[in-house]
Amino acid sequence: MQPSASSFAAPVIDPKELVLMDRYWRAANYLSVGQIYLLDNPLLREPLRAEHIKPRLLGHWGTTPGLNFIYTHLNRIIRNRDLDMIYICGPGHGGPGMVASTYLEGSYSEIYPDISEDAEGMQKLFRQFSFPGGIPSHAAPETPGSIHEGGELGYALVHAFGAAFDNPDLVVACVVGDGEAETGPLSASWQSNKFINPARDGAVLPILHLNGYKIANPTVLSRVGDEDLEHLFRGYGYEPFFVEGHEPERMHRQMASVLDEVFDRIRAIQRQAREGKAGDGCPRWPMIVLRSPKGWTGPKEVDGKKVEGFWRAHQVPVANCREDDSHRKILEDWMRSYDPEDLFDADGRLREELRALSPKGDRRMGANPHANGGLLRRELIVPDIRDYAVPVTDRGAAMVQTTEVLGKYLRDVLKLNDTHSNFRIFGPDETESNRLGAVFETTNRVWMEKIEPYDVHLSRDGRVMEVLSEHLCQGWLEGYLLTGRHGFFSCYEAFIHIVDSMFNQHAKWLKVSRELPWRKSISSLNYLLTSHVWRQDHNGFSHQDPGFIDLVANKKADIVRIYLPPDANTLLWVGDHCLKTWDRINVIVAGKQPEPQWLTMDEAVAHCEAGIGVWDWAGSEDGALTPDVVMACAGDVPTMETLAAVTLLREAVPALRIRVVNVVDLMALQSREQHPHGLDDATFDRLFTTDRPVIFAYHGYPYLIHRMTYRRTNHENIHVRGFIEEGTTTTPFDMTVLNELDRFHLAIEVIERVPGLKEKAAHVVEALRGKLQDHHRYVREFGEDMPEIRNWKWTN
Missing domain, CATH: 3.40.50.970 (Thiamin diphosphate (ThDP)-binding fold, Pyr/PP domains)
Known part of the structure; x- marks a missing residue:
């Protein structure tokens, strides 16, 4: 009326x-x-x-x-x-x-x-x-x-x-x-x-x-x-x-x-x-x-x-x-x-x-x-992440949609804060697509126009904000945060670029505000980037771009954080942590498709708190003081391909001493002088050695890892594989092959980089290249990945 x-x-x-x-x-x-x-x-x-x-x-x-x-x-x-x-x-x-x-x-x-x-x-x-x-x-x-x-x-x-x-x-x-x-x-x-x-x-x-x-x-x-x-x-x-x-x-x-x-x-x-x-x-x-x-x-x-x-x-x-x-x-x-x-x-x-x-x-x-929204800000009430923990008894055996697990946690964040009306979820028509649909058990999408009887999850008092404009999602969230509330923005990774400039402006606002004592702290702007580059195989090249991370990494160190959790339990810790922070921009990159689960909740907490660490159970150092090679990984798909490469190498070159280093907090790669989360040189050298080859499987564009580590002692031995702007509508594994991030390319590079190994293991390289040819023929004939890829499981 x-x-x-x-x-x-x-x-x-x-x-x-x-x-x-x-x-x-x-x-x-x-x-x-x-x-x-x-x-x-x-x-x-x-x-x-x-x-x-x-x-x-x-x-x-x-x-x-x-x-x-x-x-x-x-x-x-x-x-x-x-x-x-x-x-x-x-x-x-x-x-x-x-x-x-x-x-x-x-x-x-x-x-x-x-x-x-x-x-x-x-x-x-x-x-x-x-x-x-x-x-x-x-x-x-x-x-x-x-x-x-x-x-x-x-x-x-x-x-x-x-x-x-x-x-x-x-x-x-x-x-x-x-x-x-x-x-x-x-x-x-x-x-x-x-x-x-x-x-x-x-x-x-x-x-x-x-x-x-x-x-x-x-x-x-x-x-x-x-x-x-x-x-x-x-x-x-x-x-x-x-x-x-x-x-x-x-x-x-x-x-x-x-x-x-x-x-x-x-x-x-x-x-x-x-x-x-x-x-x-x-x-x-x-x-x-x-x-x-x-x-x-x-x-x-x-x-x-x-x-x-x-x-x-x-x-x-x-x-x-x-x-x-x-x-x-x-x-x-x-x-x-x-x-x-x-x-x-x-x-x-x-x-x-x-x-x-x-x-x-x-x-x-x-x-x-x-x-001056920090004057009105009240702490968000959050549940215990252990209530949502994925059991991990056999590493890599359980295939779980990690963002679906996070969605259950967010559902209860909405429930716990309902009376305060100070938390909303924002996204461009993708909440269900990004596997966060559990939130609709607590609330609906807000909708003020006519609602038809057959509409689903629409109501006038919903707390999920969906509109097919990344600009509006970002702007609404910024206005919400700046006036003292909390929020969460999920988006397809490639299309978060639409708000690159808005991100820049908010980061600049935070940078200046932190220098003004009268400006009180506001809640952090939290992004979940999913439907990411390695699992946009069905939509194709237009949907494949991990470059938002590079933009974020340009900003002042005390403002930005970038997290690449490899499984559901690490994602739970990261999401919970980010919602509790203030005066930050937190970027979380996590896939929504079923993927192997690696860490128990206790292990995930310890690993995320450190931001980076050696996965002893995955490597083959056998108590050696120094490995022959370090295989590093950041991101869920790079982690899986790294571990698959490790299994290939352990079988083909059993004497090779491999150390596996996983990175959750990308900023840990920088020096302590560059970023508060950065590792000191001594710790970095202990992880990555001072003289051994490092084969780094990375979620995004390889240059960023080089940029972050160029001052490190062993930088000349760090070899990064990531997205090299090759993409199309294809199978999930073929996406990694096109960009040479797959297990076969990673294993070949290890053999070629470890001194003296290339000559001894030439037959292994030949066999791995043969696997790449087999893959090429198979996906083009059958339209899906080879059974040994689809059914691969981690084995100790």
Whole structure:
């Protein structure tokens, strides 16, 4: 049921309050311009001189006055309705406005006492902006109230919805820039309203800010007429309200009136849902289209060229103020047009009647604890992993789908945390495919559109978020984590690349946040990458790519972790461990197909806690101090192929002393100086020796192992086999053969690398090459792997 238009009374706006709001807005604009331009003379107590101007002018003015306008009006709504609201600034280059607005409300100075609310503090506020040793130009982690930097466009709205899930009293005001609106992720993000339940979630108010231009071109939606825009957004399921113009007094009246009506509608939607009176399908949530000039209230022209209302206002409208007297005069006239004496007292403090316009305490958007999610974070309740342990009495005998075991653990994590509503699972339509279907014993997929009687595992209160967009899954999860909750993201390995850039941005956010003492720790972003490269044989080359690991490994050591558990018990330990961490990005790679189980739970715990270790039961060192060869492995399929190669070698070359080293925590390969999980040189040398050949079977691209170990004593003897960009639709074993990671290639390389062995065991190499030829013929004739491959079992 939708509230009817007639059910809303026309709001009455106090004209005196609007006059005060206009002055407040002018103060925010004045502070924004000052940040871009000034080193000194913050209140223009004397004429501007060259030395008052920054030598390098950086920042973005064009979007900022609109952002300040919105912030000013949201303050009024928060005060009048006692709302719990945060502000997500999609046009991240509008950082001057976010800093200015939080400074005016006092939250900035509370966090940074050195930036005091007076002339001296204002001068420091101006100087630090886009200045060496200062703050970035975006709405960065350093900015109070921000959970979204916006340096890369496209993610504002999806972050907003992620923040609103399970936050019933929160309103997330999200400003979407019209340049940002052209991106693919933002276009998909409008569909997020199909997943928000007004009975238990908060509300998102999208505000599409159309100021006409991006860097040097018009924006697409700004040239679309209101009628078409209304059709577009009604088609997305919203009720659009329009605020447009350039004359401040009229715009203030419009915006105040529209916001009153919009929040009446939000309240009505939530009330109906929470009283059990909502009908089937999604409510039609309101959104606002704000049309205002780019660079509003700035210079109309500079050097005879149009600036306000054009792309020249995008960054620094008057660019040569330090050297050019006429430009400096334009800047001074522009700043004085805001009448700073009317806004700030003799000490440089915002005048009391304007200070009164800000909400108080945590109601200020710069001080809202949801924008510093660690303040609200509570520990996740997790079950004991031993309750899900796979019995291992005969190594390699049991064939188990490891992610299915993890799914049972996650099912109970959902159950244990149901009353707290602080854990969700995210994935692009793959929860069942990735063998995590046990979670549906506890919850369902959330779905707010019509549910048919024959639909399976859909409900309005589900805690599994599925949509066929990796961008939305990632963005929802980020917004959820940044506001203090926990989550888990499973995805096909090859297609996690879709969010490479989103991963980059979140990693950068974490890196900076960890350096800010006032930013409290948030739960880690946890990926499970399954349907991986070695078991995407049925889908083919397009689905075969393990390279996300390489991207992750580039990041700061204290932020990222990469785990390659070889069986179910190690996966249980890794998954449990990752859910308990904070301020990290954890990447887990594990297959979903049936595979051999190697370690008991006690062994798995000890092995995972070390991150790397010798599997004595697998090798043939026979008490020797030094093996002839080290066979290392990382990943479930490489582990199986390594152990299969060991069995071949033990039978063919029984005198060969083999050491098997398995790696669960990939970062252990780095030095302790490079990564906190890294092994010291002495331990590394004990595992891998200082002079013996190391044949390393690795899940991903071989170069990464070389990169991680290039400083080690024995690096020149480390020979890595992994994915070499060979793939197709074929059998599982043929995938390993194509990339020379199979047991036959591994055994051949051992024989060829161990000094003196190649000549003695030439007949063995010939036999192994014959096996490769047999395999080639067999799979192309019968379409499946040879019986000796399909039925292989580990034997001691």
